[in-house]
Amino acid sequence: MWARVALALVVGCVLVVALAAGSGGWLVLVIGFAGLALAGAGVWWALAHRGGARLLGGLLAVTAPVGVLVLYATSGLWVVAIGALSLWAAALASARASLRSLRHPKGPHGRRTPPPSRPVLIMNVRSGGGKVERFGLVERAEALGARVVLLGADDAYTDPELVARKAVAEGADLLGVAGGDGTQALVAAVAAEHDVPFLVIAAGTRNHFAMDLGLDRTDPVRSLDALTHGVELRVDLGEVDGRAFVNTVSFGAYAEIVQNPAYRDAKAATFLEHLPDLLQGAAGPTLEVRADDSRVHAPQAVLVSNNAYARADPLGGGRRPRLDGGLLGVIGARVEGAAQAAELAVLGERASGITSLTAHRVVVEADQERIAVAVDGEALELPTPVVCTVRPSVLRVRVPRHRPGAAYAPPTVDWRRIARLALGHPDPRTIKDAYDV
Structure with a gap:
């Protein structure tokens, strides 16, 4: 039912834009996506550069979405925009609801x-x-x-x-x-x-x-x-190399930055000072990641987690649906320029610069004998290759016995899955024991 509602709302969103095409309805979509892409590019320039480029990037990241809103308001497109966005938001909510077989997820009883x-x-x-x-x-x-x-x-x-x-x-x-x-x-x-x-x-x-x-x-x-x-x-x-971790092991940009003694007292300033060199390849090792039979070449940042996070979006994610799945989660990120940053802003975890995997064993190699590693937030240096495993x-x-329970982590919406559910086809990945606590 929820999958059918989601598809109906998507159709409604398309109709709102189509019916307003004569007054610039399609312009709503074009302007919206363009503003989001420009904001993503601005964030890249602000993070990957210093001086004037950083200032211009920050201004672009702020002014692009504000400019879109102003344009909507002054051109009379705001009614179409609000209607389309409301229907799209409702469609996403319904789609996520369709991927849950229980209203309040439960797992194995303690x-x-x-x-x-x-x-x-x-x-x-x-x-x-x-x-x-x-x-x-x-x-x-x-x-x-x-x-x-x-x-x-x-x-x-x-x-x-x-x-x-x-x-x-x-x-x-x-x-x-x-x-x-x-x-x-x-x-x-x-x-x-x-x-x-x-x-x-x-x-x-x-x-x-x-x-x-x-x-x-x-x-x-x-x-x-x-x-x-x-x-x-x-x-x-x-x-990781014989040391236990309950959450994550980080490699690449974040791991390099937390090694700096100034990070604990001035996180934002240290982050902004060192990130440009790491993103542009002027500092830090070149990594090669093997996750079982899969490979991730030269990621700028890698997150290996004790069980996979609900979403691979490095800007979101939130939490892990399971802690007893017996697999490591692997998220690799590589953004090489403003174009890829814009793609990430529009597509999120589906962007080409994001890799999401699960594996029993992860090996991180580098062109250096020792690399920076952050284990559950603790800054370490380990000899390469670094091996991560999971003990089920x-x-x-x-x-x-009585506790709030883990907050629900909404899954990524895959519209092909939604369409199959709407047509009555069973989805083996929608299971009522998907959450462990």
């Missing part, structure tokens, strides 16, 4: 297990701008019977992996982390190695892993409910 008797929680007091102290996580965890080990309380560095190994040796039957994704990955590796449950407390800055587990990122205290009223999920764990269902994650 397995109920007894509460831990000797849980150990490792908390980074600096993570997330001080969420551990702000939410009183130490006191709340200790009141539930957990032993808490603090990191970052002084200037001395404490290795969370060593703390986790010591806790297991002393009899801990659950390991938990209140901190960033990088700290979580180190402790998760120890938990998987010793087959003890792992608890994620959403006290980091972005908490991508917590989001995909369906935890409440606005209130990390709710994560502690897993200690008393929890269930277990089996999820995958990524590995090795991590026992304990989550609260």
Whole structure:
């Protein structure tokens, strides 16, 4: 039904433009796409150049869409534009609805297990701008019977992996982390190695892993409910050259930029300063990526994820529908000029400069002996070739029985699939267990 509604709305959108053709209806489409393309080209000039070219690119990125709106308003085409855009937006919403077999996606139920008797929680007091102290996580965890080990309380560095190994040796039957994704990955590796449950407390800055587990990122205290009223999920764990990762491994432009000591305190300024050389090939290695039997030649940026993201759009994406698919996601991006940037602005993840794959094993080679790598946001340098693999269902994650659940990530709209659904043909990729939490 939703697929048929989507196609009907597309027909309505075309009719609105066609019926207004005499008064410039087709001009609505041409002007709209031209403005979007010019904005994309402007963003490229702003990112890939310095000085006057950057200034002109920034102005173009801002003025192109504004100019389109002004032209619509002054020429009387705004009624046609609003009508066509409204119908197109409704068509996209209906198309995405048709690709969902359930209104509220559900996945495998967590397995109920007894509460831990000797849980150990490792908390980074600096993570997330001080969420551990702000939410009183130490006191709340200790009141539930957990032993808490603090990191970052002084200037001395404490290795969370060593703390986790010591806790297991002393009899801990659950390991938990209140901190960033990088700290979580180190402790998760120890938990998987010793087959003890792992608890994620959403006290980091972005908490991508917590989001995909369906935890409440606005209130990390709710994560502690897993200690008393929890269930277990089996999820995958990524590995890059023997080091675990729960979210992503980045190569190329982003990985090179985060190596700079100034990045942590001045992210935007450092990004704008170094990106032109990386995009134009004046800095950074030339990468070659092998994802099982597929190859990606000389991408400017590569993202390898523990399970694939819902969308390959580097400007969007959002989240991973599954954490137990047993596959790595691979997104490669190469934009070589303003024309390709304009194409990316119009087509998004379908642009020729974007490659999206899944694989069991990813090998990244380069023309340098060592390359910059960002593992769950942590800046590292690793010898080439760098090998990424996935360990299916090795991590026992304990989550609260009652949790918000992962936000729905809308799929990419493939109109051929929509047409098949509208004609009554079954779609094997629309399955009711598509989401794991």
